[in-house]
Amino acid sequence: MRRILVTGFKPFDGLAENSSGECAQRFDKLTIAYKLFTFTCHGIVLPVGPRCVQIVKEQCPDHDLIVMLGADQQSSNTLKLEATARNVSALNPNALAIIGGPSHLSSAIKFSALRELIQSHPQVEISHDAGAYWCNELYYQILYLRPEAIFIHIALDIELNQCMKLLEELIPKLYFAL
Secondary structure (H helix, E strand, O other): OEEEEEEEEOOOOOOOOOHHHHHHHHHOOOEEEEOOEEEEEEEEEEOOOOHHHHHHHHHHHHOOEEEEEEEEOOOOOOEEEEOEEEOOOOOOOOOOOOOOOOOEEEOOOOHHHHHHHHHHOOOEEEEOOOOOOHHHHHHHHHHHHOOOEEEEEEEOOOOHHHHHHHHHHHHHHHHHOO
């Protein structure tokens, strides 16, 4: 059995809801069957702020893959698979998230292995910009700890059931793309 941590954020900046947190909540205790494998998910809804990093770091050793979700306020009807994170503090864009860390870190996921999935789902795309807020810093700090992680930005207008269906299909494929 593979253990997957799925995180999302609470609403922030005046948003009434945050689909990333709603997805994470729905993933808690969800089991995904894929071929001969079983994936057990643990979902956590995170506060937006420095505490989010510590919460995820505490959970990392117990999971085989870390899937972090965040709201994308710029895009429409997409899931963006973030390939990289930048060493930038969410609190001060002129400061580093980790002093002495490399400027960028990349996920261990081989995105070329996801080509067929991406071609069959036009709303799924690969991005190299996790933003400049907690999404990016959380992703960078977790990648610094372990590269078996990914951050996925979810467009605010994507329908929640459609998003869940895509993520349930995507998660096993992400695991096998490591």
